[in-house]
Amino acid sequence: MTSQTSELAASLSADLGPVTPLPLPGAQLRRWGLIGGAALVATIVMGIRHDWAASMVAWPVIGHTAVLAAVAGSGAWAAIRLATPGEALPRAVGWPLAFGAIWLAWMAVDVALAGASGTLSEAGFGWRCVVRAVIGAAVPGAVLLVMVRRAMPLMATPAAVALAASTAAAGGLAAEWMCPNMAAMHMLVWHAAPVLAVVVAATILGRALVGHLASTGRVSLLD
């Protein structure tokens, strides 16, 4: 057995090539912020809501933006750290989830306060908001996914959840700044629900999404 392990070590040593060490998590986060942030801002600018000037001083829009930015940033930070062995424990995913829960609760409270006017018919058919969110989330999500997969996501599910929360929040930001409809039910159904759906899907598909060490391939080589 031990001699087998020595043989394995020898074969690994024979299969050696130079590798470039991953940058530190802080440097990766800055890179994600620069590329993803620039792409998100560009997307928003191209389709910004017509009342953007008024929105910049409207408390609900500022509040939503702050919370979504917190989800996106803390989610990216958690995903990058969870993908690097020894950098974080699974509970690192708690921050983005906590900020996300605040955002969802805010939406739910708005719907409750809207009372009779907050009916489902008020939600309308907001497929454009979903498209805006997908376009807005595409680059930040892709950049983060590449970063996570290039690292070593041993804790695949928490890393995938953090990645999904960050990406979905970036999409939520795009929808927030491109859609002028501030009706509570519309926001809940077409802005918040898709974000929640993405996070739930990532929880279920976590290992398939980011896990590349589910199998080392050693057994299948022998079989």
Added chain:
Amino acid sequence: MSPEQERALGVLMARTQRADAVACDLLLEELQVVIRRFVRRRVGDVPWLEDAVQETLIAVHRGRHSWNPARPFVPWLYAVAQSRLIDVIRRERRVAAREVNHEKALAAACEHSVEAAVLAGSEVRAAMTSLSPPQRRIVELLKLEERSIQDVASALGMSEGNVRVIAHRAMARLRRAMGKA
């Protein structure tokens, strides 16, 4: 582990990242001892201890780019070892559960009449041709010669975990070939 040893491992890993074969040999040699001690401290002298050591060595080799030399090496190593150990424990539990089921199935099969067994035997022989040579050899040793997994592993120069996995896959293929999937 002493701070000097930790630093030495970090230096060897940094040189391994630059494809220094001598450093890689030394590192893997040192790591075998460190990982074996890590696994033994957590789960004791289990039969699949070497499986866990080997899985960790492979993961360290594959994921060596994910360690940054500006960070301490040992927390990175232990995180990898812990993750591989959990996976090996889960796999061993699954395999153990399946082995128990196979044993029950075998006991149930023994209750059948001799005539049925002869008929089934010819069916099994035909199905055996669908197996790859290593699978066939392992099934023959385990089921026909009734040797233990430990015996088979040492006879074929494989780890017990591998023998279990190959045997499981072979049995699944046999069932499919016999239309009992």
